[in-house]
Amino acid sequence: MKPKDQILNSKERQVLHAPTAPEGLWQRIEEAAILRFQFTVSQDESGAPILGGVSRFQSRLRFAAAGMLGFLVFFGLEQAVTRTAGGTVKTSLAAGGLHLVDHLRQEVPLVHDPAAYVDGLQNSTPWPEVTLATYISNNEAN
Amino acid sequence: MTDDQQATEALKRCQLGNVEALGVLFELFGDKVYRLCLNVLGSQPDAEDATQEVFLRVFAKAGTFAGRSQVSTWIHRLTVNLCLNQLKSRKRKSATSLDALPQAAPTSMVDGSGRLQQQETVALVQDVLKRMPEEARTIFLLREVEDFSYREISEILDLPQGTVMSRLSRARDKFRQLASGSAIDLGVMNE
Numbered sequence: 001m002k003p004k005d006q007i008l009n010s011k012e013r014q015v016l017h018a019p020t021a022p023e024g025l026w027q028r029i030e031e032a033a034i035l036r037f038q039f040t041v042s043q044d045e046s047g048a049p050i051l052g053g054v055s056r057f058q059s060r061l062r063f064a065a066a067g068m069l070g071f072l073v074f075f076g077l078e079q080a081v082t083r084t085a086g087g088t089v090k091t092s093l094a095a096g097g098l099h100l101v102d103h104l105r106q107e108v109p110l111v112h113d114p115a116a117y118v119d120g121l122q123n124s125t126p127w128p129e130v131t132l133a134t135y136i137s138n139n140e141a142n
Numbered sequence: 143m144t145d146d147q148q149a150t151e152a153l154k155r156c157q158l159g160n161v162e163a164l165g166v167l168f169e170l171f172g173d174k175v176y177r178l179c180l181n182v183l184g185s186q187p188d189a190e191d192a193t194q195e196v197f198l199r200v201f202a203k204a205g206t207f208a209g210r211s212q213v214s215t216w217i218h219r220l221t222v223n224l225c226l227n228q229l230k231s232r233k234r235k236s237a238t239s240l241d242a243l244p245q246a247a248p249t250s251m252v253d254g255s256g257r258l259q260q261q262e263t264v265a266l267v268q269d270v271l272k273r274m275p276e277e278a279r280t281i282f283l284l285r286e287v288e289d290f291s292y293r294e295i296s297e298i299l300d301l302p303q304g305t306v307m308s309r310l311s312r313a314r315d316k317f318r319q320l321a322s323g324s325a326i327d328l329g330v331m332n333e
Contacts, residue, residue: 007314008267008286015264016287021176025190026168029197030161036198037159 145170149213156204164201171214172197174288175221181283182225184272192228196221211297218290219298222280229276270320278313285310 008016079097143151149170155163175196180189199220207216271279284290284298295310296303 006286007317011263012267013287015267016181016283017177019173019177019180021168021172021193022186022190025176025193026165026172028190029168029194030165032194032198033161033164033201036202037161040202041159 146212146214150209153200153204153207153213156201161201164197167200167213167217168197171217174214175217178218178221178283178288179225181271181287182222182276182280183228188228192221192224196224199224212294215294215297218284218288218294219300222284222298226276226280266321270317273320274313274316278309278316281306281309282313282317 006013149167152163152166152170156167172193176189176193179192179196180186183189183192196217200217203220207213211219271283274282281295281299284295285292290298292303292306292310295301296306299306301309
C-alpha cells in the first residue's frame with residue numbers, strides 16, 4: 001500500500017524497486033576498503049615514506065625552501081633590472097627598498113613618494129629640511 | 143536491535159578499520175544504495191562504481207558521522223551527492239543515458255502474458271525518468287521508490303522540508319506531464 005501522496009502505482013514502483021546489488025560487488029568493495037585502509041595506515045605512520053620516498057615533513061620543508069628561493073630570485077632580478085637600466089630606479093618596490101635601507105642607515109627625511117625621493121638623490125637635490133629627528137621632536141612637542 | 147542501532151554499532155567499528163563492520167552496513171543498505179545509484183545514474187557499471195565509492199567513503203568518513211541523523215539518512219546523503227556530482231561531470235562529456243535502468247524484474251511479475259506488459263512498463267518508466275531533470279528525478283525517486291519521509295529527504299538533500307515538498311510537487315507534475323505525452327498510459331494517469 002502506497003502513501004496517499006505517491007503517484008506511482010504498485011507495479012511501477014515494483015519495477016523501479018526490483019534491482020539489487022549484483023553478486024561480487026561486496027567482494028570488490030571489501031578489497032578496495034582493505035587496500036585503502038592499509039594505504040592510510042602506512043601514510044599515518046611517522047616518517048613513513050609517501051610518493052617518491054619523501055616524508056610529509058620533508059615535502060613541507062622543500063615547499064617552504066622553494067617559496068623562499070622564489071622570492072629571493074624575484075627580488076634579485078628586480079634589483080638587477082632596475083639598477084642596470086641606466087642607473088635609474090624605476091620600480092616602486094626597488095625604490096621603496098632603497099629608501100628603507102637609507103632610512104635605516106642614516107637619518108634621512110621621511111618622504112611619501114619613494115620614487116621621487118630616489119630621483120631627488122640622483123639629481124643631487126639637497127635634503128629636505130624636515131628630518132626624522134625634527135619630525136619626531138615636532139610630534140613630541142605637539 | 144533495530145537496523146539503525148545495528149548500523150550505528152557497525153559505523154563505530156568502521157572507525158577502527160573493521161572491514162567486516164562495513165559488510166554489515168552493506169548488508170543493510172547495499173541494495174538501496176545500488177538501486178538509487180542505478181535509478182539516478184542509469185547505467186549498471188556506473189551504479190556499481192558509485193556504490194563502491196559510497197561505501198569506501200562511509201568507511202573513510204565513519205568518524206565524521208555526528209549522529210544527528212540516522213545512519214541510513216547519512217549514507218543516502220553521501221549517495222545522492224556522489225551521484226549528482228557524477229552527473230554534473232558526465233554532462234560535460236555526453237548526454238545522460240539511462241539505457242540500463244532497472245535490470246531485472248521480480249520473478250513473480252515475469253510470467254506469461256504479464257511479461258510484455260511488464261517490459262512496456264519498464265520501458266515507459268525508464269523513458270519518463272530519463273527525460274526528467276536530474277534533481278527532480280532524484281527527489282522523485284527518494285519519495286516514490288525509496289519511501290523516504292519528507293523529513294528524511296530534507297536531511298538527505300540538506301533542504302528545508304517546505305522546499306522538499308514544493309520541489310517534489312514540481313517533480314511529480316513533470317513526471318505526469320512527461321507520462322501523459324507517452325504512447326502508453328501509466329497507471330499513475332489512471333488514478
